[in-house]
Amino acid sequence: MAAQSAGGGGRPTVRTLATLLGPAYVWLLLTIFLPLSAMLYFSFLSDVPVGAREAELTLENYAAFFERDFYRSLMLRSFQLGAVVTGLCLLIGFPCAYILAKSIKGRAREALFLLVILPFWTNALVRVFSWTMVLRGNGVLERAVNAVFPEVGPLGLMFTYPAIVVGLVHSYLPYMILTCYVSLQAIDDDVIDAARALGAGWGTILRRLVLPLAAPGMIAGAVLIFVPVIGSFMEPRILGGTQGTFIGTVIEDQFTAVFNWPLGAALSFLMLGFVLALFALAAPAFRRLDG
C-alpha cells in the first residue's frame, strides 16, 4: 500500500532493490561491518596472526581490563571527561539556542545562526590547534589577563585537564546549539505567551513547557557529544600533553605504537559496551523527558 502511495508502481523486484541498495550496502559491509567483526575476533586472540606467529583464542585481553586498575581508572576518567564536556556544552549551548530561536528575528537570526554553525564545517583539528596559541605560556590569554590583573602571573593552563575540557567544549558546542535550536524553534511562541497570560512565571514556563519540549534536542546533542568525546585521542594529546592520557589515547597506542592489536580491540569493545550500557540505564529517564 505504502509503496503504491509513494508512486513506486507496486512491489519492487529483487533486481531493482539490488541495483539501488546493493552498491551502498556492499560498501558499508566491506568498510564498516566486516572490519568491526574482524576487530571483535581479534579481541579474543592472544597475538596478531601474521606470518609464523601463533595466535589462539583467549579471554586474556578482557581479563586484563578487569584485573588492572590502570585501564579501569582510565575508562572512568574518559567517562567523566565525557560527562563534564557534555554538561558544559548543554549549560552554555541551551541558553544560546534559546536566544537564537526565541529572542532574535529575521535576517539577524539567519546571520547569527550561520556564524554559530560555521565552525562545525571548518577543520576540527585546526580548531583544537588554535587553542594552543591562546593557552600556551606567555600566550594571548595569559598576556590579556595579566594586562588587567598584573598580580595573577603565569596561568599554566597549557597541557592541563582544563585545557582539554576547553578544547573539547569548543569543538562540540555547535552540535548542542544546533540540536537545541531545532527543537526550540518547533515550539509555538503562542503557547509560551498563553502560559504567561495564564499567570505562569518564568521558572514554571521553563520547567513545565520549554524544557520538556526541547528535551529531544538536548538528548540528541548530548549523545552526539558524549560518544565522540569518550573516543577522543587527538584533543587530549595536543592540549593535554602528559595529562592527556585517556582510554582513547591508550587504544590508539595499542594500534600505532605498541602494536598490541588484540588488547586495543578488547578495550575498544569494552568502551562501546559501557557506552551502550549507560544509554540503556539512561533510557527510562530519556523517555520520561521525551514524554
Added chain:
Amino acid sequence: MSGARRLALLGRAYLALVLLFLYAPVIVMALMSFNRSPFYTLPIRWTTDWYVKLADNDALIAAGLNSLLIAVVTAVLATVLGTAAALAFRRYDFPGKRLLQMLLLPPIAIPWLIVGTAMLVFFFWIGLGRGLHAMLLGHVALALPYVVVVVSARLSAFNPELEEAARVLGAGPWQVLRHVTLPFLAPGLVAAALFAFAVSFDQFVISYFLAVPGVSTLPVEIYTAIRKGFTPEINAISTIVIAVSTLVLVGVARVYRFGSAR
C-alpha cells in the same frame, strides 16, 4: 517593558560572548601565521614569510592535493550510492527495510577511533593495506549515511504524481529519472555532495590510521607537525583552509537563500 528590553540586551551580550569563545582562538591562530617569530612571541611583527615557505613545502602541498582528490571522489561516489539507496527507501516497502535503515547508524554513531582502527586491522588482514585507496573506502562509508539523510529529506517533498504523469505520457523509467526525478532532486544532491566533501576533507581520525608515511592527507600532516613541534607554516595552511571553507559555506548559504526566495 524596560525589563524585557534589558533581558533581550543581556541575551545578545551572551550570544556575543559565545561567538567570541568560538572565534577568538581561530582568529589568534590566523594572526600568528603573519608573525615573524617562529615561537609565536608577542607582540606580533608582521610578515608573509610563512606563506612563502609554505609554497615550498612539498609534503604539505602534496597532502593538500590528496585531501582535495579524496574529498571530490568521496563526494561523487557517496552521492551516487546514497541517492540510489534513498530512492529505494522512499519508493518501496520491503522486508528488512527498517533493518537496512538502522545499519546506516553505526558509521555515524560509533567513535571514529574504533571504526578507524577496525578498518586498519581488517584492511591489513585481507591484504588491502593502507594508503589513499583505503582512506577513500573509509571516507565514502562515513559520508554515505549523511547523503541518505539529506537526499531523503528532499525526496519527502517530492510529489510522486509527477513521475506518474510522465509515465502515463509514455516516458520509460530512465527518462522519468533523468527528466523528472533528478531535476527536482538537484538542490538536495548538491547539498549532499557538499556535505560528503566536508566530511571527507575534515576527516582526521580515519585517515590517520590508514595513512602511510609519504601518502597522507592535510589533517594528518598538520597533526604530525603539531606533535613534532609547532611551526607557523601550519598556521599559514590552517588559515588558508579555514578561509576557503568559510567562503564556500557563506556562498552556499547565499545561493540557498536566493533559491528559497525565488
